[in-house]
Amino acid sequence: MKRTIYxxxxxxxxxxxxxxxxxxxxxxxxxxxxxxxxxxxxxLLGAMPTLFAIMRQTTNTDLANEARESLExxxxxxxxxxxxxxxxxxxxxxxxxxxxxxxxxxxRRRQELDLDYARGLLELAVxxxxxxxGDLTVQVFDKELAQGFDVVIQVALAEIPTDHSRDAQSxxxxxxxxxxxxxxxxxxxxxxKVPPDVEAQAICFACFSRLENYRNQxxxxxEDADAQAHKRAAREVGLKLFSYLRLVHNxxxxxxDHEELxxxxxxxxxxxxxxxxx
Numbered sequence: 001m002k003r004t005i006y007x008x009x010x011x012x013x014x015x016x017x018x019x020x021x022x023x024x025x026x027x028x029x030x031x032x033x034x035x036x037x038x039x040x041x042x043x044l045l046g047a048m049p050t051l052f053a054i055m056r057q058t059t060n061t062d063l064a065n066e067a068r069e070s071l072e073x074x075x076x077x078x079x080x081x082x083x084x085x086x087x088x089x090x091x092x093x094x095x096x097x098x099x100x101x102x103x104x105x106x107x108r109r110r111q112e113l114d115l116d117y118a119r120g121l122l123e124l125a126v127x128x129x130x131x132x133x134g135d136l137t138v139q140v141f142d143k144e145l146a147q148g149f150d151v152v153i154q155v156a157l158a159e160i161p162t163d164h165s166r167d168a169q170s171x172x173x174x175x176x177x178x179x180x181x182x183x184x185x186x187x188x189x190x191x192x193k194v195p196p197d198v199e200a201q202a203i204c205f206a207c208f209s210r211l212e213n214y215r216n217q218x219x220x221x222x223e224d225a226d227a228q229a230h231k232r233a234a235r236e237v238g239l240k241l242f243s244y245l246r247l248v249h250n251x252x253x254x255x256x257d258h259e260e261l262x263x264x265x266x267x268x269x270x271x272x273x274x275x276x277x278x
Contacts, residue, residue, distance in 0.1 A: 027058040036070055044074065044101055049086055073163075075104030104160055111155050111164035118155070118168075121148030126206035128241055135247075136240035138203060143192055145202055149175075150189040153182060174257070175201040204249050207241055208258050214238035215264055239269055 031050055039047035048071065055067040071081050089097070125145035129137045156168035172178060175198055177185050185195060194202070217234035220227055242265040 027054045027060075027063070029063060032063060032067055032070075035067075039070065039074055042102075042105065044098055048074070048076075052084070052086060055081070073108075075101045075160075107158070107160045108162045108164065111158055111160075111162055111168075114151055115155050115164050115168055118148045118151035121145075121151070122202055123206045123209050126203050128207075128210065128237065128244075130237055130240060136237070136244045138207070138244065140199065140203065142194065145199065146189040146192045146194050149177075149194060149198070149202070150186060153177070153186045153189070157182070175205075200249055204245065207245050207249075208261060211238055211241060211245075211261055211265060214241075215261065218268070235268060238265060242266075242269065 032054055035047045035050035035054070038044075039051075051067045051071050055064050055071065058064050058067075068081055072078070076084070086094075121144050125141045125148060127139045127141070129139055152168050152172060155165055156172055158165045169178075172182070177198060185198060188195060214234040214237065217230050218238070220231065242262075
């Protein structure tokens with residue numbers, strides 16, 4: 001009990017000191033970036049007083065709005081942003097606030113990792129088959145594809161809204177998954193099945209990811225023998241993959257989202273082109 005009381009006293013003392021300092025400090029962009037850096041490292045006691053001070057005291061509207069957005073990303077509610085008085089908070093209330101905000105940070109990190117994992121699964125689920133002779137085809141692994149979409153949907157439906165959950169929602173919408181169809185697709189994915197139109201979009205997504213990687217290899221400035229070999233391989237496979245996309249999935253191409261990438265590979269496929277520049 002004594003340790004808990006002592007720890008709470010330290011939190012209140014530190015918070016009061018930080019808040020007083022933040023109120024006296026010059027409220028400029030440097031203070032904002034410093035507070036954001038502290039928040040990123042998990043030091044909420046160091047970050048929040050400065051963010052609140054900037055939001056409430058600066059005459060720079062853009063700076064105030066960015067401070068408010070930073071607080072909301074930490075999990076501070078709009079009501080708390082408006083009325084919370086950090087310096088006057090009692091120890092128990094402060095403990096509860098910090099515990100909740102750390103829970104939000106944990107959930108956000110979990111969503112980030114889950115979304116990266118799901119995107120990786122979706123890419124691995126689509127494997128180009130490049131024969132020595134003939135056209136390139138792709139092999140789709142249904143289990144991995146369904147699992148990847150299931151995880152993306154879970155992130156999109158997370159109770160705590162974050163940038164990652166919104167990214168998941170945007171990604172699914174581009175795949176034709178939104179509204180009442182979400183539950184149906186999720187149910188199918190849990191059964192290891194992906195609707196044909198969604199599978200076609202997933203194939204395009206995986207192919208575009210590879211085409212982006214191949215472009216980076218082609219434009220690599222490294223001129224040693226290994227790099228040149230990688231460039232030639234990237235160009236050869238990339239051109240076949242580009243042709244496959246246009247031939248098999250032309251109707252599903254997200255042209256407006258990948259116009260620059262498509263133009264790059266169109267230029268590489270031009271007769272006489274042995275290399276390409278961005």
